[in-house]
């Protein structure tokens with residue numbers, strides 16, 4: 001019986017998020033009596049099977065085969081049950097988001113298209129972000145406005161990259177890429193969600209390269225590998241691509257200087273970019289679309305060519321270097337001025353193209369004759385031959401797949417988590433909390449705030465018992481140390497080590513800690529050291545500061561990443577607050593580790609200066625993790641890396657070479 005129930009539990013937690021593919025607007029299913037009837041039938045059937053199964057398992061081994069088959073049937077039934085529950089019960093979606101990710105609201109993103117959409121399609125959703133902010137439902141900085149994707153077989157939704165345009169307005173656009181082809185048939189069983197409502201949210205996943213078909217804002221100091229150099233002098237400087245393109249020895253009319261390597265299969269796309277021709281003269285720069293062949297003397301592409309000092313531009317087709325010249329002429333509203341930035345947009349669809357400059361339409365769905373037809377190709381940038389040649393700057397190149405049908409993207413109804421339902425969160429291994437802060441937020445609604453030991457997640461699917469201070473806002477005890485510990489760096493805050501020591505927060509004690517990196521990365525924003533003079537919560541003396549920006553759950557506080565790596569990370573200022581109302585600006589990096597080579601890589605760490613020096617009697621502190629005179633992961637320890645209190649009466653700290661940290665570490 002037990003095994004069955006474990007399976008059932010996993011299945012139902014998996015299906016708790018629900019399927020709602022059939023749930024297009026206007027086709028909501030909650031009210032259909034048939035579903036309720038089906039649910040009753042399935043409940044009855046499931047009860048019968050359970051009874052049968054119990055009977056078989058109580059009998060002899062002969063019935064093993066039969067009992068296994070019943071188990072399979074039960075599994076299937078349970079799947080169905082989950083699906084039906086979700087059709088009837090939308091609220092379970094946001095509960096799942098709350099228990100796993102701390103978001104209090106979730107809405108399904110409904111994508112409706114008359115044609116199927118391929119998985120590299122960029123979806124644009126419009127949201128009234130202003131209203132959410134004004135109603136205190138979402139953060140003004142947009143950090144909590146995120147997109148999740150779930151597939152039946154993945155069970156757990158995962159965050160996907162999104163880009164916000166016009167955030168904090170009534171017309172905020174949320175852009176993200178489809179994670180799989182979308183057709184009516186695959187639609188069922190996958191879902192995209194917009195979530196918000198997490199006051200402690202750090203930065204969302206927002207890499208534009210995972211949102212657009214192609215994106216480059218040239219913020220790297222070198223030309224990235226996704227580009228292929230072809231001709232001319234090509235460099236990236238100050239966040240801009242700079243091309244100097246003179247005529248080639250063969251003096252062809254148009255040449256491609258550089259192109260995107262992986263775009264040869266692109267058919268219908270939209271391109272946006274900024275360009276600025278520096279040379280007067282006149283010069284003739286512009287992007288090539290549908291680049292099928294970039295080789296000099298074989299150029300095959302559609303070139304959007306401009307001319308400085310002139311209103312005229314053209315779509316100039318080339319086929320195997322044969323030049324269509326000014327065949328598809330367009331007119332700008334004003335002559336193109338050298339040294340000015342222009343924003344251009346292009347759309348190529350089948351044998352047609354459109355073209356805008358500074359939002360003015362230049363070419364309107366112009367048809368290309370069969371002679372000059374090119375069906376697909378990548379994007380290139382180049383120039384017309386001349387002695388001086390072009391000196392063109394390009395920036396913010398953004399390419400999206402274009403689908404010539406209307407795609408409607410809308411939001412399902414908002415489900416807001418009812419925190420009352422979370423009574424008991426953290427009180428059992430089956431029902432762990434993401435943090436003591438979460439238990440605090442939930443019990444605030446209950447009005448019960450008992451400090452004590454609770455189950456807290458140390459990863460998506462593991463949890464441990466540790467102490468929660470709920471009376472001060474929900475601090476999670478993640479480590480305690482009192483006295484010398486050899487090779488503390490081997491496990492300190494990166495492994496669950498003698499966790500039983502965390503059953504109460506008092507010092508002295510055995511050293512103990514949890515793997516706190518998951519909590520610190522996803523469910524907390526502040527770290528605190530405190531004295532160990534309180535049996536029932538945080539100590540009377542403490543310092544706290546924001547957890548480092550850019551931290552990652554696999555490298556935060558991870559001594560083994562090595563001193564070379566840590567010392568390259570930027571040190572930036574952070575304000576440390578102390579129990580007595582004092583504040584001090586200290587420095588930290590994204591690893592949270594003291595970088596100075598002879599201080600043993602102490603952590604968590606806020607240091608006196610960017611080099612990582614230590615001082616006595618200040619509020620910048622670090623826990624020494626490496627014994628004096630030893631070497632590890634590229635650090636040595638001269639004894640001066642023990643920048644914390646060494647007893648409850650030694651706050652802040654009278655020495656930094658005591659080799660005997662005496663603190664508890666908390667996260668909120």
Ligand SMILES: *[C@@H]1O[C@H](CO)[C@@H](O)[C@H](O)[C@H]1NC(C)=O
Pocket residue numbers: 085088089091092095421
């Ligand atoms: C809806 O979800 C709540 C919370 O998980 C649960 O208690 C309730 O039984 C569900 N209702 C149905 C009809 O499944």
Ligand SMILES: *[C@@H]1O[C@H](CO)[C@@H](O)[C@H](O)[C@H]1NC(C)=O
Pocket residue numbers: 141142143163164167168
């Ligand atoms: C919101 O807009 C501001 C101002 O344009 C910008 O600095 C910020 O990065 C944006 N936030 C997000 C999450 O995109």
